[in-house]
Amino acid sequence: MRIKHLASAPVDSTDLNPPRHPREGGDPGTVGFALPRYQFTYQQFGAPIVRQAITQGTWIPAFAGMTNGNLQALTTNFAGMTSGKLRALTLLVLALTLFTSSSFAVDPLPFENRAEEVRFQKLAAELRCLQCQNQNLADSDSALAKDLRKLVFEQMQSGKTDADIKTFLIARYGDFVIYDPPVNAQTAPLWIAPILGFAVLIGALIYRARRNKTLNIISDKNTHKPHQEDW
Amino acid sequence: MNARDAKTIRWWAILPFLLFAYLCVILYLNLKSENDPKSVPSPFLGKPIPTFVTTDLLTGSAFDSASLKGQPYILNVWGSWCPECAREHPILNQYAATANAIAIIGLDHKEVDPNDGKAWLERLGNPYRFVPVDPDGRIGIDLGVYGAPESYFVDAAGIVRYKHIGALSLKIINEKVVELSRAN
Numbered sequence A: 001m002r003i004k005h006l007a008s009a010p011v012d013s014t015d016l017n018p019p020r021h022p023r024e025g026g027d028p029g030t031v032g033f034a035l036p037r038y039q040f041t042y043q044q045f046g047a048p049i050v051r052q053a054i055t056q057g058t059w060i061p062a063f064a065g066m067t068n069g070n071l072q073a074l075t076t077n078f079a080g081m082t083s084g085k086l087r088a089l090t091l092l093v094l095a096l097t098l099f100t101s102s103s104f105a106v107d108p109l110p111f112e113n114r115a116e117e118v119r120f121q122k123l124a125a126e127l128r129c130l131q132c133q134n135q136n137l138a139d140s141d142s143a144l145a146k147d148l149r150k151l152v153f154e155q156m157q158s159g160k161t162d163a164d165i166k167t168f169l170i171a172r173y174g175d176f177v178i179y180d181p182p183v184n185a186q187t188a189p190l191w192i193a194p195i196l197g198f199a200v201l202i203g204a205l206i207y208r209a210r211r212n213k214t215l216n217i218i219s220d221k222n223t224h225k226p227h228q229e230d231w
Numbered sequence B: 001m002n003a004r005d006a007k008t009i010r011w012w013a014i015l016p017f018l019l020f021a022y023l024c025v026i027l028y029l030n031l032k033s034e035n036d037p038k039s040v041p042s043p044f045l046g047k048p049i050p051t052f053v054t055t056d057l058l059t060g061s062a063f064d065s066a067s068l069k070g071q072p073y074i075l076n077v078w079g080s081w082c083p084e085c086a087r088e089h090p091i092l093n094q095y096a097a098t099a100n101a102i103a104i105i106g107l108d109h110k111e112v113d114p115n116d117g118k119a120w121l122e123r124l125g126n127p128y129r130f131v132p133v134d135p136d137g138r139i140g141i142d143l144g145v146y147g148a149p150e151s152y153f154v155d156a157a158g159i160v161r162y163k164h165i166g167a168l169s170l171k172i173i174n175e176k177v178v179e180l181s182r183a184n
Helices: A035-043 A047-056 A070-077 A083-100 A114-125 A145-159 A162-172 A188-223 B003-032 B082-096 B115-126 B138-143 B170-183
Strands: B051-053 B060-064 B073-078 B103-109 B150-156 B160-165
Touching: A070 B160, A083 B003, A083 B160, A114 A145, A114 A162, A145 A162, A162 B138, A188 B170, B073 B082, B082 B103, B082 B115, B103 B115, B103 B138, B150 B170
Parallel strands: B073 B103
Antiparallel strands: B051 B060, B073 B150, B150 B160
């Protein structure tokens, strides 16, 4: 059977060709720093083939036995599906998300050389995306992250140092924007507390060891009994 | 093992339970507190709000934020693309309609098409005294905006006294406006 109902969008042939870096013959106008890693993950698992299968209505084993009604239900709601089919669909969707995820968001940024690109990526990885908060600036696809990447790039072009750029962003977004928290009055407890806690623990252990020794010597003298462990 | 040692052992045994109870209390308090752990404190609190020059969405004339100095105001960052802003909007309308309401300035942030912003205000009402535009988001970056809606409560001296992330409530507006006038 065919599953034309799953995706009615026409096949976009450009979509099947992952973006290429200008150095590798890609179009510099639309492609920025698509790293080899991104392209690799994309091609490796045959994502284009799966996508083509769906959009062109190729038979997929996971959907075997489904009626057209079932598949129509897929696109609108999940009613009427058996758990087995639902599981198959879930697996397929999960697999697709695996294929399409990339570790770097791609912007059209015209880097002059590889060193500049590496510097940009390193800096972007040290800055936090404030919209998503669990991602860094290099990873995130949010609108703000895109704007900030552009801004970081422009500042790099105008000769600003990494420290300058970080200071610029901290002045606007606070220390939260960098992953490496500075030592100041507010963060001092975070740095001192573990050291202090550890020192107290060590102190307590030494105190106990010394006291036990003394007690044991006294009890040895008094009773001549062997050592007793009390903990 | 004498009686003194037995006592020390008992004291150590309680410690994990004390720690557990302490953890429970801390977690409970944080669960109950209204602080959004995702909201990032603004570095501009207690400092002058950055000034910006742009145009007004509705009049098309030049807008200089420095001209706002001398009066307390609320700078509300919105966009017609932002669903939470639409949810917040009736509250701003409601506040703007009250007597003695301070000015609300609506920064139209990252609007793709100015007509979208205009239509949005026409449809939902306009509580704003001025509507400066920020199409490329650069003003937003200078203000440390990381999502809309965000609102800055600025006193007459131009100092940011409070920044609210997310939709405002009438209660918060009234509370913070009182604090603004007290700051002077």
